[in-house]
Amino acid sequence: MKREVISMIDMHVHTDDSPDADIPASELVAQGLKRNLAGIGFVAHVDLDPEDYCYGGFKETVYNQSIELAGKKAGNRILILKGIEVGEPHIYEKQVKNLIDYSNYDFITGAIHSLSGIGMVLGESAYEGADPLNVVEMYYLETLKMVEVSDIDILAHMGLFRRGLALAGLKHDFNELELWPDTIRRILETIIDRNIALELNTSGLRRKEKITYPTPQILDLYCRIGGELVTVGSDTHREPHVFFGLEEGKRLLEETGFTKTVFFRDRMPGRRDLLQ
């Protein structure tokens, strides 16, 4: 497969410290160096929803050691950032903070993987016996709740429900901005007000749905209402999709009108020119 050479920071990379991923952090550093990546923002799933596949899978000491080793391997050749991806932080944040000191991480990513009473929106079962659009509407309402209250730096993969819809063989090529313009606009205004970055997640480009999360239309609205903090993340979990879609993500950001991306170090945003 084509391996492009790209000078970007991939802000969503899972290591074998996540139960659903299998590449060691130091191996990802080696691959990042080959691909001329400027940096890797590592994340590990922190899921306290018992229904989640990754429930209870976070082993902090092991993860820290693995990122430390990766940092040594990287030296100053590639920027290594340590983050966590917290599932439904508006529900579980208190519990998570009892276990984890956020100040030990460069960034905290907030993700909606499941909806209470419905289940995992990234799988097909959430849509069985339900009105799919109703589930999607609930997903956006839940996302709004999350960004209103959670202590997060990045909003992860907004639109991940498309993966579940595509797996279930359901229609997924609708434009949600036409269906729920107010809710989506409020989400974007809220993240702008709270300095939460919007992640452009490219993992949908390698799946049936062949689209980024969020969609180009939502990314465009975010830009037009003054949003500036964007990250790009491949959501790498395993081969053969390591760092997949970064080039296309970069092109989409440029086309939309962004000139910079952000990364987080010690939970402070740093800006980086797209064209370098």
Ligand SMILES: [Zn+2]
């Ligand atoms: Zn996720």
Ligand SMILES: [Zn+2]
């Ligand atoms: Zn992830």
